Amino acid sequence: MAIDKSLVTGSTTMLILKLLEEADMYGYQMIEELNKKSKNVFELKAGTLYPLLHTLEQKELVTSYEQTADNARVRKYYSITKKGHKYLCDKKEEWKTFISAVNDVLGAANYATA
Amino acid sequence: MAIDKSLVTGSTTMLILKLLEEADMYGYQMIEELNKKSKNVFELKAGTLYPLLHTLEQKELVTSYEQTADNARVRKYYSITKKGHKYLCDKKEEWKTFISAVNDVLGAANYATA
DNA sequence: TTGACATATATAGATTGTCGATATATAATG
DNA sequence: CATTATATATCGACAATCTATATATGTCAA
Numbered sequence: 658m659a660i661d662k663s664l665v666t667g668s669t670t671m672l673i674l675k676l677l678e679e680a681d682m683y684g685y686q687m688i689e690e691l692n693k694k695s696k697n698v699f700e701l702k703a704g705t706l707y708p709l710l711h712t713l714e715q716k717e718l719v720t721s722y723e724q725t726a727d728n729a730r731v732r733k734y735y736s737i738t739k740k741g742h743k744y745l746c747d748k749k750e751e752w753k754t755f756i757s758a759v760n761d762v763l764g765a766a767n768y769a770t771a
Numbered sequence: 772m773a774i775d776k777s778l779v780t781g782s783t784t785m786l787i788l789k790l791l792e793e794a795d796m797y798g799y800q801m802i803e804e805l806n807k808k809s810k811n812v813f814e815l816k817a818g819t820l821y822p823l824l825h826t827l828e829q830k831e832l833v834t835s836y837e838q839t840a841d842n843a844r845v846r847k848y849y850s851i852t853k854k855g856h857k858y859l860c861d862k863k864e865e866w867k868t869f870i871s872a873v874n875d876v877l878g879a880a881n882y883a884t885a
Numbered sequence: 886t887t888g889a890c891a892t893a894t895a896t897a898g899a900t901t902g903t904c905g906a907t908a909t910a911t912a913a914t915g
Numbered sequence: 916c917a918t919t920a921t922a923t924a925t926c927g928a929c930a931a932t933c934t935a936t937a938t939a940t941g942t943c944a945a
Contacts, residue, residue: 662931662932662933663931663932665931665932666930666931666932667931669931669932701932702932702933702934704932704933704934704935704936705931705932705933708931708932709931709932728940728941728942729940729941730940730941731940
């Protein structure tokens with residue numbers, strides 16, 4: 658599957674925050690969830706995700722805490738903040754504006770209805 | 772208007788080719804058309820467009836020819852090639868795949884129907 | 886028990902696409 | 916005559932992602 662990576666640019670943060678809106682998650686889990694939910698279209702790489710999570714934490718859109726799993730493996734969970742919720746909400750509006758604009762140009766009423 | 776520029780990444784080529792599918796155009800005209808059709812969401816910059824057009828010409832997705840307008844100003848028109856048509860068709864499929872995947876993650880049936 | 890693979894996080898360097906700034910030149914407008 | 920719009924072009928900067936690499940532990944099969 659997978660698509661031209663440059664299409665993904667700009668939407669990754671939105672998608673990660675959306676996952677965290679549903680439940681706290683650790684990095685590796687996000688990669689799997691995103692892959693599963695998108696039916697293998699998004700194959701987010703660890704080298705993309707971890708730096709991104711650190712950035713989101715710096716911006717206070719997420720917070721993190723460590724938790725030990727059954728198998729004694731330590732996982733770093735991320736949780737969305739109030740600021741993160743607000744940010745996600747804005748990004749979703751931008752996303753709607755964006756796809757509407759693309760579809761206006763494509764003249765493709767079948768692609769989206771904003 | 773205008774949105775986060777990183778969202779635009781990857782879709783610009785598709786939009787330009789789409790414009791050329793409707794009619795031959797010169798660079799400056801494409802900027803205006805794109806702005807108009809997208810209701811001012813896409814404010815494509817000359818510094819983005821011209822290098823892109825040169826790349827598309829190298830890839831043989833478009834060809835160009837010069838034409839003198841009424842006011843004696845010389846314009847460089849671009850025309851989509853057969854290869855360009857094929858490429859656009861593929862890109863549109865990718866676009867559909869992409870927005871479906873994003874909407875699968877967002878769980879937003881209202882954003883698109885692929 | 887050892888080697889391979891999945892899990893889990895992390896960083897460095899390369900690549901790509903867009904932008905702002907700058908340059909040039911002509912036409913139209915005040 | 917000066918400013919703005921038209922029209923094309925290039926360069927350096929920047930942001931986001933990727934590949935490659937590193938580290939370490941758990942699981943499973945040969």
